[in-house]
Amino acid sequence: MTFDFTKIRKSFSSFELQTWDPEGVIFYGDTNPKDDWFVLALRDGRSEIQLHNQLAQVTVSAGPRLDDGRWHQLVPALDGCLRRGTWLDPQAQTSGSVPMRSLKSCALQSQPGTFFPPGTRAEFNLQDIPQPHVEPWAFSLDLGLQQAAGSGHLLALGTPENPSQLSLHLQDQKVVVSSGTGPDLDLPLVLGLPLQLKLAASRVVLNQGSKKEILALPALDLASLLKLWVQPQGRLFLGALPGETSSASFCLNGLWAQGQKLDMDRALSRSEDIWTHSCPQGPNNGTDTTH
Known part of the structure; x- marks a missing residue:
């Protein structure tokens, strides 16, 4: 797959993965293969991210084993609450990105x-x-x-x-x-x-x-x-x-x-x-x- 970065209008992707293979590359992308690239892979059955650019060189591996032949979606949900947030420029916000009906109320304690x-x-x-x-x-x-x-x-x-x-x-x-x-x-x-x-x-x-x-x-x-x-x-x-x-x-x-x-x-x-x-x-x- 090849993407034109000048036409991208969203900053996330999602998909489901099924494999019995404990090791290999799921996704690789770059703007410059020498200086700016990103890898999502499996190592020993667990997901691993490699990020390399002028600002950061990071390798992180975490999560449960995914090489069990079942379908897995790589979008883990976080159970938590947010408050008193200031998000970028409020004047530029046109609408909420998540329907309010899907948000949960938080307890006082x-x-x-x-x-x-x-x-x-x-x-x-x-x-x-x-x-x-x-x-x-x-x-x-x-x-x-x-x-x-x-x-x-x-x-x-x-x-x-x-x-x-x-x-x-x-x-x-x-x-x-x-x-x-x-x-x-x-x-x-x-x-x-x-x-x-x-x-x-x-x-x-x-x-x-x-x-x-x-x-x-x-x-x-x-x-x-x-x-x-x-x-x-x-x-x-x-x-x-x-x-x-x-x-x-x-x-x-x-x-x-x-x-x-x-x-x-x-x-x-x-x-x-x-x-x-x-x-x-x-x-x-x-x-x-x-x-």
Whole structure:
């Protein structure tokens, strides 16, 4: 591709990349191959930028491995707030570059965490997260719930067609475990204490602090649940399920699968309104800031 720089009217590009190759050049451009050039490449599966001109000579490598054969877009989003900005020459600004409906209001005060507003969700492929122990079969999930309000799903295991084969949902400040066909069990929610869901070959255990509830799994439910880890459609859902009208909002200071913390930026998909690295401490009234 060749571009005429005198006709360029925007300063960004975006694309999706799919590769199994851990090393190579994705994009190279120059105005002078000796003095002014730019390279975007993969080195050991991770993206690397090389910039060379009269003002700077920089090489930076960062981010997750991209050589897994999946499609990746190289435009990582930042969860943060801006305020009191002066942008170039206000007299020259003709319109906002981002529709206001896509901007989030910022809280007066915030804390680290992951905030799910009502109706939002994130989705992980079960094959992408730490796998269950085999002998004996066991799988655990730990949620650090800092805030919770409303009613709706917190977490579910299933497939896109049947997303709730096993689920946790919030109801009247209680966490309710449902297996689909069997009875439910519930546990009063205590914010600030880790909430742990343990799956074994014949039962589900929900505990928080010194409180524990045990749900025996029927053989049919158990068989369908175990199949989730061996099929490509197996999913871990956080927040509202597809098609669900949910009033639940919650803040997590961490989510662990098999003791390993999950990175929300590595989710298969997620709602744009999720705050991936911050939680409001007070009412989210919005101020003179943009999220």
